Amino acid sequence: MSLNLMQTFSIFGFFIILLFIVGTYCLVVTRNILRAVIALEILIKAVTLLLIVVGYITGNVALAQSLVITVIVIEVVIVVIAGGIALSVFRHNDDLDVRRLQNLKG
Amino acid sequence: MNLNIFLLVIMTLAALWTVMARSLLKATMGLAITSAILTILIFRMASPLAAVFELSVCTGLITVVFVSTISMTKPLTHKEIIEASKDRLKRFWYLPVIMILAAIGLCFLKIPGDIKPALSTGTMDVRNVLWNLRQLDMFGQVIIIIAGALGVAILFKERKDEP
Incomplete structure (x- = not known):
């Protein structure tokens, strides 16, 4: 592997880790369900970028693209289901606070 | 760059x-x-x-x-x-x-940059990879989409007693 590609991965890896930190921090600290989904989205963005960069530097662009398409499909399903759950919680509690989910039966 | x-x-x-x-x-x-x-x-x-x-x-x-x-x-x-x-x-x-x-x-x-690919698709086209190499994954993907659609239908369904 050429030095240029290794350098590319190092630079992208640096920013991917920063994106992971942003997403993880928001996921841990936030109390709003929709913000938690947004944090999850940022984590997925980091994974998408990692897949594309690794595919690019190893010469497996086709495999990386097909994996990213799968990730995007799953991402949409997650967002839509999470949005539905958030709406149901809002109708039930009149609030999107995750702490109030503890009041649920079960 | x-x-x-x-x-x-x-x-x-x-x-x-x-x-x-x-x-x-x-x-x-x-x-x-x-x-x-x-x-x-x-x-x-x-x-x-x-x-x-x-x-x-x-x-x-x-x-x-x-x-x-x-x-x-x-x-x-x-x-x-x-x-x-x-x-x-x-x-x-x-x-x-x-x-x-x-x-x-x-x-x-x-950050180590020397990555060795576990599977090499080389010059393959993305459509080939998607439909030939990852056939089983495509079935999984279809099931996920159906599950998502059913989930949405259940979650957004209005109750009969609701105005």
Whole structure:
């Protein structure tokens, strides 16, 4: 592997880790369900970028693209289901606070 | 390469703004901007098909889903917004500090760049990989989409006793 590609991965890896930190921090600290989904989205963005960069530097662009398409499909399903759950919680509690989910039966 | 670094910096700042934005709509817009910049990066990494998917689905569809979900919830009053933003600021001001510390730490820590592929698809086309090499995964993907559609139908179903 050429030095240029290794350098590319190092630079992208640096920013991917920063994106992971942003997403993880928001996921841990936030109390709003929709913000938690947004944090999850940022984590997925980091994974998408990692897949594309690794595919690019190893010469497996086709495999990386097909994996990213799968990730995007799953991402949409997650967002839509999470949005539905958030709406149901809002109708039930009149609030999107995750702490109030503890009041649920079960 | 310089343009890539510039785009990466802008994308990270957009992500930071997304999580720190006061209003949920602004956070959604920040997420759309992050996705749009990621699209440019993906396109520059010689993956146009994935870039098109990212742009149409993540920047477009997901933003629409978020905006419609937000519009169906009750907006906060002015007093509640001020209280919530104070509370948020208290919890989120650590994040820029943590990011700066992590960036400094990562400058000293060398990220290994020598990656060996476990599977080489070489000159294969993305359609070949998707339909021939990953046939079984496609079935899984179809099942996930059906599960998503059923989930939405169940979650958004109105009860009969509701007005």
